[in-house]
Amino acid sequence: MSTDFLQPNLEDLQQDVISLLKKIEELMYRASNLLISDPSGKKYAGFQKEVVDAKKNVEDLELVMAIVAPMKAGKSTIINAIVGQDILPSRASAMTTLPTEIILRSDKAQPVLVLKPNTISCLKRTLSTLQQKIKTNGLNQAVTKMAKYPHLTSLIPKIQDGFSIQSEIGGLEGIKQTLTDLNDIVRVCTVLEPLIDPLNQEYFDVPCIYTPFWKATDAGQSKFLGNLVIVDTPGPN
Ligand SMILES: Nc1nc2c(ncn2[C@@H]2O[C@H](COP(=O)(O)OP(=O)(O)OP(=O)(O)O)[C@@H](O)[C@H]2O)c(=O)[nH]1
Ligand SMILES: [Mg+2]
Structure with missing residues (x-):
């Protein structure tokens, strides 16, 4: 019996994770802009940078x-x-x-x-x-x-x-x-x-x-x- 279908397609998986991280990055960017005058705005800018770094790791x-x-x-x-x-x-x-x-x-x-x-x-x-x-x-x-x-x-x-x-x-x-x-x-x-x-x-x-x-x-x-x-x-x- 072939078990090929159980093997993940690495390229597809990689692209899925990258597009998910792009969406999260956008959300963090929007949150940091909306909260620009609030102390928590900086926190979301920090999260955005972490997500950008994580995306680079997956790429x-x-x-x-x-x-x-x-x-x-x-x-x-x-x-x-x-x-x-x-x-x-x-x-x-x-x-x-x-x-x-x-x-x-x-x-x-x-x-x-x-x-x-x-x-x-x-x-x-x-x-x-x-x-x-x-x-x-x-x-x-x-x-x-x-x-x-x-x-x-x-x-x-x-x-x-x-x-x-x-x-x-x-x-x-x-x-x-x-x-x-x-x-x-x-x-x-x-x-x-x-x-x-x-x-x-x-x-x-x-x-x-x-x-x-x-x-x-x-x-x-x-x-x-x-x-x-x-x-x-x-x-x-
Ligand atoms: N005899 C022995 N000595 C070792 C071994 N591994 C490391 N050492 C020695 O133990 C000492 C400490 O090694 P490090 O690699 O600096 O240890 P570390 O965990 O990085 O130390 P910190 O960065 O200070 O936390 C050095 O003098 C090494 O030469 C080993 O397997 N056997
Ligand atoms: Mg050391």
Whole structure:
């Protein structure tokens, strides 16, 4: 007996989901416009952005797999092993504070770390808050407060001098160093300015690493395999 009728037609299913998401996007747009002078209007604008992102995921057939485990469980290490490259920073002491997307793409020749404008402005705001704090209370007090994280004390004078944050960083070493600095800046912020959550901002896009990955050579088979995205997450303490 043929079971073909039980097999979903992926292309049709994809189109159905895309048109449904388009309708939801329209509804969110209308709601945010109607409520433009109401505080909830912003909330619907946020929902609309989420739906637009979700639609893009379905268009690209993106499968997102988040790696979630307690702190120091080996999340970043296992992602490096899956990707086959030592691309995410890991160490014996607490490391990941910024969720990071690793987008595996067969059309990429080299890994590249991409930071969107809102991510950069958010991190720059965090940096200037920390600089202000160090200026007001002095370098010594900042270093003393960081006693629990001795490996981060050398970052304090660097924060004081200022960091340049680029939107695209290539090469394994450059990516790893940039991610180490950015993750550590967020951790320093949680110690020196615990009331500020650098990630709790509207539309904070997480850093993305686009990196090469093998793909089956059978074009017919792989046409609808889509892209795998792995998300490294900060482990709860
Ligand atoms: N022996 C052993 N060590 C491991 C294994 N996996 C990871 N490690 C080590 O454990 C430490 C923590 O690994 P990470 O990958 O940074 O762990 P994480 O879960 O990403 O940590 P956070 O980002 O701080 O939450 C590192 O020193 C790794 O080298 C493993 O399977 N065996
Ligand atoms: Mg980690």
